[in-house]
Amino acid sequence: xxxxxxxxxxxxxxxxxxxxxxxxxxxxxxxxxxxxxxxxxxxxxxxxxxxxxxxxxxxxxxxxxxxxxxxxxxxxxxxxxxxxxxxxxxxxxxxxxxxxxxxxxxxxxxxxxx
Amino acid sequence: xxxxxxxxxxxxxxxxxxxxxxxxxxxxxxxxxxxxxxxxxxxxxxxxxxxxxxxxxxxxxxxxxxxxxxxxxxxxxxxxxxxxxxxxxxxxxxxxxxxxxxxxxxxxxxx
Numbered sequence: 001x002x003x004x005x006x007x008x009x010x011x012x013x014x015x016x017x018x019x020x021x022x023x024x025x026x027x028x029x030x031x032x033x034x035x036x037x038x039x040x041x042x043x044x045x046x047x048x049x050x051x052x053x054x055x056x057x058x059x060x061x062x063x064x065x066x067x068x069x070x071x072x073x074x075x076x077x078x079x080x081x082x083x084x085x086x087x088x089x090x091x092x093x094x095x096x097x098x099x100x101x102x103x104x105x106x107x108x109x110x111x112x113x114x
Numbered sequence: 115x116x117x118x119x120x121x122x123x124x125x126x127x128x129x130x131x132x133x134x135x136x137x138x139x140x141x142x143x144x145x146x147x148x149x150x151x152x153x154x155x156x157x158x159x160x161x162x163x164x165x166x167x168x169x170x171x172x173x174x175x176x177x178x179x180x181x182x183x184x185x186x187x188x189x190x191x192x193x194x195x196x197x198x199x200x201x202x203x204x205x206x207x208x209x210x211x212x213x214x215x216x217x218x219x220x221x222x223x224x225x
């Protein structure tokens with residue numbers, strides 16, 4: 001149990017385009033999901049907390065108009081990187097909160113912006 | 115917010131030896147401390163966790179200790195094997211369920 005999927009696993013896009021990443025909890029309902037970004041050889045940095053049916057909470061320094069988060073159902077959260085630029089190239093990982101504190105991670109999406 | 119520091123950044127041990135990774139945290143309200151193993155390009159995998167109501171937890175070759183007074187916790191891997199080679203992250207979490215990660219330790223087990 002506690003499986004989280006992400007789609008796509010990798011994406012290459014041109015600078016200026018938008019990219020949507022989906023995060024799904026497959027066998028449980030998640031009212032809270034999280035989005036992280038991980039640059040090469042660095043740690044996971046929390047970008048935002050996504051709550052079903054309400055606005056996401058963004059960490060300091062993360063542009064909410066650039067990284068749009070939608071959590072429309074108890075099993076799906078999406079992250080849209082708008083007007084992507086090469087500096088947005090990174091590994092994006094979502095997680096879903098199952099019980100108190102315990103998060104289960106998706107497999108990640110590698111975004112490359114040309 | 116929470117600040118988690120992790121040491122060392124790299125660690126090389128001979129197969130069969132023990133490895134110890136240490137973390138400190140700043141927020142005394144944090145009460146959940148998981149450890150993750152991450153292989154290149156993969157998701158973090160939870161290997162062990164500890165809550166603030168206990169001081170030590172063990173699972174086969176892996177153990178974690180927590181000192182709430184000093185705000186530090188450690189991961190101990192005994193009888194290391196080459197397949198233990200990976201990057202290990204500690205994390206701390208409090209009432210908001212957010213996870214704050216340490217900077218990671220690249221463990222290399224030399225056969």
